[in-house]
Amino acid sequence: MKKFCPVCGIEQETEIIEKEEASNVRGDEIKALARIRVCSVCGEELFDEELEEGNIKRVYDIYREKHGILSTKEIRNIRENYGLSQRAFAKLLGIGEASIARYETGALPEKSLSNLLMLLKDPKNMEKLLEKNEDVLSQREKARLIRRIEEMKEERENTLKISEELYKLLEEKAKREGKTTDKFVEEILIKVI
Incomplete structure (x- = not known):
């Protein structure tokens, strides 16, 4: 060139x-x-x-x-996982819409905001934030967010159930082989990795 x-x-x-x-x-x-x-x-x-x-x-x-500051992609994913527009997400957080747009395109948020956003990955925390700021969203936005929070909580519970069931199977197999569960899982991971 x-x-x-x-x-x-x-x-x-x-x-x-x-x-x-x-x-x-x-x-x-x-x-x-x-x-x-x-x-x-x-x-x-x-x-x-x-x-x-x-x-x-x-x-x-x-x-x-x-x-330990979230990436632009992680910030956008958190917002999108809840089905929120940049405007609605900003209102819930109490910051400007332009700030969210900048953070999603490369600007560095303060560590405190990054920590808050990280906590919002857990739908229970988003639910608490919504309770404190429910008046900032329209009824439609609020209803959609509540529905998404419930879906995410249910998905999490199902994931935990699968994990518990899997752990029980691993525990039983370890006992049959005369090993501790931790040692048995470690051996499997070494084989896989």
């Missing part, structure tokens, strides 16, 4: 290199591998918006992982 090089004074062929760079995110120095477009003739670094956006995303992803 050709781009104008200010050092050469003309358009030149370019290439992409990778190098480690340090970025400051909320007072924390984050090192990440950056992809940078450079002039193939003189080596001058040239601005490339697409590459820069990818570099920022990588830095934010490292920061998120380091500090």
